[in-house]
Amino acid sequence: MDQILQFISSIHPYDSLPEDELTRVAGSFARREYAADEFVYRHGERLDGLYLIENAAVEITDAHGGLVSSLSRGNSFGERGLLEDGAAATTARVIRPGAVLMLPAAEFRHLLNDSPAFARFFRRGRPATRGGADIATLKVSDLLTRSPLSAAPETPIAEAARMMRQAHVSSLGITDPSGALLGLVTIRDMSNRVVAEGRDGSDPVSAIMTADPVSLPPSALGSDVLNAMMERRVGHLPVVEAGRFVGMITQTDLTRVQAISASVLIRDVAQADTVGDMAAVTSRIPDLLVSLVAAHQRHEVVTRLITDIADAVTRRLLVMAEAQLGPPPAPYLWAACGSQGRQDQTGVSDQDNIMILTDGTDPADPYYESLARFVSDGLNAAGYVYCPGDMMATNPRWRQPRSVWRDYFRGWIEKPSPEAQILASVMFDLRAIGGDAALLSGLQAETLELASKNSIFVAHMISNSLKHQPPLGLIRGFATIRSGEHLGHIDMKMNGVVPVADMARVHALRGRLTAVNTRARLEEAEDAGVISGRGARDLIAAYDLIQSLRLENQAALVKAGRKPDNFLSPSDLPDFERSHLRDAFVVVRTMQSALGQGKGVLS
Template sequence: MNDDLKATIAFLETVHPYDTLPKDELARVAGCFVRNEFAADTLVYQIGEPLAGIFLIKRGGVEVLDRNGGLVSLLAARNTFGERGLMRDGLAATTAHTREDSTILMLPAIEFRELIARFPSFERFFNRGRGQDHHTSDISTLKVADLIARKPLSCAPDTPVAEAARMMRDAQISSLGVTDGEKLVGILTVRDLANKVLAEGRSATTPVAKVMTAKPISLPPTALGTDILHIMLERKIGHLPIVEDGRFVGMITQTDLTRFQAVSSAVLVRDLAGATKVAEMAAVTARIPRLLVQLVGGNHAHEVVTRLITDIADTVTRRLLALAEAELGAAPVPYLWLACGSQGRQEQTGVSDQDNCMIIHNNATPDDMVYFAKMAKIVSDGLNECGYVYCPGDMMATADRWRVRQKLWRDYFQRWIAVPSNEAQMLASVMFDLRPIGGTVSLYQELQQETLDMAAKNSIFVAHMIANSLKHTPPLGLIRGFATIRSGEHRNHIDMKHNGVVPVADLARVYALQGRLTAANTRARLQGAEAAGIISTSGARDLIEAYDLIASMRLENQALLVRSGRKPDNFLSPTDLSDFERSHLRDAFVVVRTMQSALAHGKGAPG
């Protein structure tokens, strides 16, 4: 193997989804890439040209332009381009040229299509969002409101420049809005402080009004990203205030645009795959709230958003398992790490704790079990540091009862099904959402099918599971209203998790049990239940549409909280919704309540 091929393999190991390929396949694919060296400002391809393959930047930068010459993307190392045109009709849908001296690898079209056909990770990555004409992740077509990174910081015109400088330093920003009340009258940048204060020897007590840029050009929140790009490029400015009805509501900077390009699920997965320390991983997962805002702002379907966010949690977990093995040595016997809860269902949002367990091979010795206890602690502590906080119910692999040999897992499920106590119902509900994350998957596959067959045949257990699924109810009040939380921090809010998506997830779990369906994802379970005849076509369609609305509004509310500078949570105030939105949300809750009632009466759930 020559040095060039070794270098290409090493590079591809840091790029998703190539990092998912088996070693032999990765080496083969690496040998298929054609290396090209481009000088700055060189055309790579233009709109309408036949594409020979897809392009991967190894070094340098590329600008991608639309048919009107508008800037679509600024790409850097490890970014791919040209794939959409190749997958559509083989013709370039954009124009691409280098911004600086660049090394660009080209994978021939026939090899690219073979990877799409053979490897699900490639199909998911390159087909993400296709078929949904309403979605976008391009800066140019997103609304400005979805690009604002944080709440705006401002000062009054008479603020001393020294105080303004301290404000920028403490907030780690490069500009301030200057406001008279809420009205924007100017902006102050770090460059202004350097050029107009330090360079001219002005006093630290000089009022900001003396050195600010007065009456700066601005955009409304309803403008598009392309407007920002055009203004910044044409006027050679790096800060653009956002104003609504005269009020200063945000600031967009070149750093924000770069951050947007750098935050995607694929980029986060890539960065996690290359992390060698938990602190590095935590720095990556800290970008998840911003990813949530971008995905929601790009009008992605809720199941796409939660799937992409869950993929990040899966990557964190697998990376932590690898780090644990690097520290402790190779596992002495086969094991499997599994997620349950929202991660198990691939439904994580911007706020998630950790729910996990381990299945250990039956041949494990007591010393082996000590090894896995240490591994579980390393992984669970790492997840907590990365923002996946410890489960308050201790449903984690660090608990001795959830880190056991396969035969004991089999005993657990047999006991829960044979004697469905309240605890057994709760535990079975959680464990029916298990999904393998890392290790030997066969340890679970046989156990899963055995358990589903055993449970579906036990009518008493099914009846108890139905009763358990009805404990969470939609928040419906009297006379077309909502039953909101009555006291505490979230008074007059709806819990969009426990009274929103959880009732649907509980219904879907029962349908999966009745139909012996192996899917863990709620939407997939509902679709599977319809296909298996567990619920009627009309009932399934109504419930899926209701679930889509509830889950989407939950995500939109979380994104709104992030944009306003708060942590995302699951609590929504109905007063924040329009009459139209309130009406449709209530109708969705009515559908869920109706399906709960049908399940209770049609399947004989115990009282």
């Protein structure tokens, strides 16, 4: 037992346990010597507990025999099966003889419940438990409670009302024979458009429906439902998949679960009357970050919810600007790029935005200049500081008609100078926030097709994606910052997140993929065959770890009363986490090398 105690006291997360608890846990371990080629367990077998390698080497393979990982001293395995149904999800075979410890399953679950560090370590990258499920992080498909009720557009109003009464619902989807959604009718429509106006009940229901209503896909988050209902003041949202009406989300559905504070912040932003009111709301984002990280939410959920707040602030500022300046002379689009465009904002973000004007509009029109200044100043006051590179709609260069933007993209693609590479990288992350989204959608598709066909431009983009290198030093160390305020730290954004984001952008370009979010791009690239399955999974796993540690570090800074930033000291991490972080950076560097060698990097 003394030998086991000494061993686990140097292994994370056991090193976080109090001394008496650590001693008790050491006594619960079983120890066994394994011979070479002996199986610890096979796929599908019931697991007795969590395994920890003392001095052997173990190979983990999937159900098809594919290599998952090669493990050695200090590595754990078996937790995936224990966290799911108790059956082994992989096969573990000893490839170098030695001792393996086994923590009984009951003790493993006890530690998951009682030790935050233990739970954080073994549940990293896994969804939070459903016991405390929040609507903001549930998918819309999880919120649907019944099959959709629909009617044809020629259905008489009286018949439609009877259908709603019999089904005890407050809304009805109007669809064509293929199931495509044409419109929506609610109880309020029956009251306001039929009873109040004395309309004949034999009239077709299409006469009172709301045509082309706002809808969401089943994959959308519950936060999308809340945001849309609060901003648009509606109580019903149709759910559409592949063009077909598949369900309805109502305010009644939302009462079944509790919304997290991200949705409360969205509500407060939508109701803000002044920029000061919005700044008071966004000042609560660091606390939101802490609570989301503490709840073990996946990093892509955390960054998505935080970005949603920035989107709501931007849209509210656009409404306030138009209220002050009057309606715009012609339609425009406000789009975000950078981290807001990719929907991966964290506790620290500046603003990156542009405006696309309707062709024929004078870009020097004082209206648009005033609108851009109002919104940009408001974002800065709300904590989204001015872009250091002046990538903002206040810059006349980035406030132009659609035809000028088309020329911009064509010029960057046909003459890929260093500046063009940087600008193209930024602009490929554009996402519509407010205004006429059609001004961007067709332009993006056209640009993707044009760029993907230009091999020289693609080669330049690959070259540009390799400029930010992971912070790897010699002899399994890190290349930390050597001077200044952040001495001994690594920049988790510029040397961790950005290299992956740059590669994901290249893969999206090569595959003409429309996703903007980094993780979504990698997933779509794998599905499209642009990147190998194993390469995509490795890179996604590395990205997940880097982003998770980045967010945990920011949350720790906030809890310590400091402003969150992107700088992490490797020495602050336990040995196990530090080793895994370095392994993640090795994966990023390996994938960079493969990308460069595969397509030829320009010198």
